[in-house]
Amino acid sequence: MGRNRATLADVARRAGLSKTAASMVLNGREGTRLSAEAHQRVFAAAEELGYRPNLAARSLRTRKTATIAFVSDIVATTRFAGGLIRGALDAARERDHVLLITETQGDATFEQYAIEAMLDRQVDGVIYAAMATRRLTVPPAILGGPVVLLNATSPDDLPCVLPDDERAGRTVTTALLDLGHRDRIALIGRNRLKEDDAEVSLAARARLRGVHRALDDAGVDLLTECFCAEWLPEHGYAAMRTLLGRPTRPTAIICMNDRLAFGAYQALAEAGLTVPDDISVVSFDDDPIAAWLRPGLSTTALPHEQMGRRAVEILLDGGGATPSLVPMPLRRRRSLAAPAG
Amino acid sequence: MGRNRATLADVARRAGLSKTAASMVLNGREGTRLSAEAHQRVFAAAEELGYRPNLAARSLRTRKTATIAFVSDIVATTRFAGGLIRGALDAARERDHVLLITETQGDATFEQYAIEAMLDRQVDGVIYAAMATRRLTVPPAILGGPVVLLNATSPDDLPCVLPDDERAGRTVTTALLDLGHRDRIALIGRNRLKEDDAEVSLAARARLRGVHRALDDAGVDLLTECFCAEWLPEHGYAAMRTLLGRPTRPTAIICMNDRLAFGAYQALAEAGLTVPDDISVVSFDDDPIAAWLRPGLSTTALPHEQMGRRAVEILLDGGGATPSLVPMPLRRRRSLAAPAG
């Protein structure tokens, strides 16, 4: 791997100058008094030798590595990680940085290990990502340098990037209201644990708040709210079935995420009902299945790439109001229609 | 990030020995003649100072970084990446290594950039991963050091890790044969492009070969094979519909992947048919939707974690037969039953 690369000394020699001069020219140092001709010679020599600096040597001196640690609790089990990583990767590349990835798996030992590995490698900063939007406490060891929380907040008020779930709650609700749905909108996916424990989820509470605010503004009440122990298809399915067993059938359903909506679709199909003619469905996340369902599920997209991007921007460029809320755009598909009758 | 850490010199001073001695002790060098007492003192000093070596300094000298580059074509757009990364991460951690991740997005410029970034950081080896199992040519620049292909092969016969798609083809087929399905098994998802162009996919051909071999061994012919332009739900849906328009209805369907199967499920539900009572369905990938479908879809799992793991093992420990084929286990769910009648 990278044997016999030209060194700065080689470049300097070929340019007939000192290492100092070569270093300054190549780093574009301001205020140096090296002649235009010296610049030329150095650039030419570097070009001819295909010179690339040895970053280990550089960071030994400068304590900068152009490397960002991306520490997450769980990457594998959720498809969402990909987007976060990709966004971060893109933004990092634009800034000539690279990503060192580790995973804690929610395990203290692994976390300790991951952090030591990062510190040993002198990363320039840490992105601490959670796969479910939630509050967490970051290990004190990483507070020595810049940190940005991704998809999480912490009690220490560290800079963080979050999806704007509350606004998304408003978005899905007004989408229904605008179509004329009124008092027969039902909600699937209330969940005490997610709503009350910020360390489990921030999304549930925020989404709900958005929904309720939008309804309040319009002076409309929900028909009913179904509790779900988890946000999985089977729970959406069960909730939808009980909903259909009630006397007044809803004209629209808001599901707290796409997996619940998927379950709801299954129950609707089984009951011989058609989306959106009989019931409109709207949801959150823009999981790939949302596009695969028939008809396509309208849902607010978790902007993972943007979030990953934003985290790197804040870390490296500094900046902005600190809970950086990234909008969740509504993906309109065929699951929405005006209420029948 | 990691200010004022103790250096080797600090440890040596505290132990009343030279840097040389301290270095040798901490690295557990054999054949050194340092006294047991010297060992003790160095360990104690390191412990007390919380010494951790500066890896930049170390790699400047040794040209080892305990870092592996994980280069992939596309990480974000596929949920599969997570598993590969997670497996690689685990195996790397066990060997005290860390993963540097980059993405080429199939773009030559990005690829060039990614490779330079890795070489500049003197990674110890490269895992070159493809998100769809396929053949690819690795850029010559990385051939200077150890490389393992993950989910890909190359014309250069580099060591590689692949899922055992052919065996999976046998597995799904014999699962049906064992239940008594015979001449009314249909296949959805033939695709010239995927089958004939190894740079697009190796899976299609291998799966198909497995299916055909298993059928041949049993002396059974397929009822029919449906072509699909893509392996997406809508194509599975369309294929299933045409299949149901034919005179003889199949008793079982083999789908080339789970997304096709998902589409097939949609068409079956629409036609009022029940899985598995009317038709059994089996497939490949173990996409999360497989578990969410009703009834659960039986499918052969792509062992992404294992593959990621294996790649690191081969890279670091060397070894084994070179196309390392990782088995795809059958996840039996409720979509399989004996043919009716």
Next chain:
DNA sequence: AGTAGCCGCTAAACTGATTTAGCAGAGCAT
């Protein structure tokens, strides 16, 4: 005439590890 300042550049120190070469003293044989 003296000196201050600028110009264009360089020598050498420094970062923190590993590694090579070798030194002082003890023990032993000749």
Next chain:
DNA sequence: ATGCTCTGCTAAATCAGTTTAGCGGCTACT
């Protein structure tokens, strides 16, 4: 007494950059 080996350890070189301090020559000003 001399030479040899072994023991336990260290000085110094090395990796490839960045950075500090400063040098010699020239001009300009007092």
